[in-house]
Amino acid sequence: MxxxxxxxxxxxxxxxxxxxxxxxxxxxxxxxxxxxxxxxLKKKIAFLPIVNEAGYGGKDFQASARIHLNTFLKRFCDGLYIVDSQKTRNLLKEVPRLPSGQLDNLALAKLGRSLGLNVVLEESLSGIKCLAEKRGIWGFRDTCMLAQLCVCVRAYDIETGAILFDEVVQGEVEVSEDDWHNLKKRSGYRKEIADRLLAKTTDGICKRICELLGDEPWEGYITSCSENTFTLSAGKDVGLAIGDVLEVFGTSEPIKGSAGQIYLVPGPKIGEIRITKVHRDRAEAIRILGSDLQKSSHVKLKP
Structure with missing residues (x-):
């Protein structure tokens, strides 16, 4: 001892x-x-088209927001794999909305499972506010001209279709008096100011995502079955390897939300599969135990 x-x-x-x-x-x-x-294993994340509600900077501002999000997540969230191909963007763009105006979370969950996603992020740029605040030591305070950006962020869980978080992230930077007045008048687009604001807000968004998903286990999905072979929508991209054993979980009765959403409910463990082939973004597995595994809600790496 x-x-x-x-x-x-x-x-x-x-x-x-x-x-x-x-x-x-x-x-x-x-x-x-x-x-x-x-x-x-890495969790896969993708982004819905960024909405620029205020119209400031048009598509240039939206493109910069997407670049910042990609860059910051890659830099600070090692446990994530970003799926951002043009095909994925086009598919996510087509996700319908319910009569209530909210995103069809069931359609999003079905698409996300086919792509092997764990989370889908939605960003809305709510516009830039111009603020003037007194700052500094009392008696020597100066008026600071500030630009503030508000970003509405919503993260969808693909396993259930539920919203993981729905928050407003704010960031502000100091600007010159001329830039402040131009922003207030909506006169022109200053990329330098926009990038500084996006850096501020994106930092907060990425920290929130990393905190939320950092310790969560990876979850994958069986997308098809042929005899005793099961195909999964994840592979080398998340770290799967030949010989990995995955636990398979069944489904329970879905829950209907007040605004027409349908939430998927995972059930108990119903079997196990072993990985036999691994490709870039998919894998094949054989059954070890259990039955009707194609009716699963998700799979997890066996401890």
């Missing part, structure tokens, strides 16, 4: 030294390798 305690203490000391030398993210990966924790 004494030797086990000594080894445990030495291990902690080694991991602390690694942490101090190279930082948290790398230490977490090395810790998993040393202690033999299960591997973490």
């Amino acid at each position: 004494r030797s086990i305690r000594i080894k445990g203490s030495m291990m902690i000391a080694v991991l602390m030294a690694i942490f101090l030398a190279i930082g948290c993210a790398a230490t977490k990966k090395i810790t998993q390798d040393i202690l033999g924790e299960g591997k973490a």
Whole structure:
């Protein structure tokens, strides 16, 4: 017992030294390798077309918002895989809306499963406000001319069709008096100011997404079945490998929302499958145990 305690203490000391030398993210990966924790598969995320409600900057502003979102997520969220092909954009653009005006979450969930997505993000740029605030030490305060951008962000869970979060993220930057007046008059588009505002808001959005999805396990979907072979809409892109064993979960009765939405409800475990072939964005598996696995809600990596 004494030797086990000594080894445990030495291990902690080694991991602390690694942490101090190279930082948290790398230490977490090395810790998993040393202690033999299960591997973490990446979650797949895609974006609905960005809505520019105020019209400021037109398509240029929308394109910049998409670039910022891609860049920040790739930089700060290691556990995500971004699906942003032109085909995916076109498919998401066609997701219908309900008579209530809300997105058809069931249609989105069905499309998302076929693409192997875990989350779909919707962004709406609500416009730029011009603010003037007194800032600085009391008695020496100056008026600061500020531009503020509000972004409405909504994240949809593909497994259930539910909204994971629906928030407004704000960011503000200081601008010159001339730029402030031009913004107030909606005179022209200043890309430099727009990029600074997008950097502020996107940072907050990405932190929220990373916090929300960071510790959540990957979930995948069976998209087709032929005899004893099952096809999944995820592969090397999320980290699946030949030999991986996945638990398969059934379905329960869907729940109808007040505005016409239909929410999917996962059921209990009904079987297991083993990966036999892995492609870029899909994989094939065979049944280990269970029946009617094609009627599943989702699959998870077996611990």
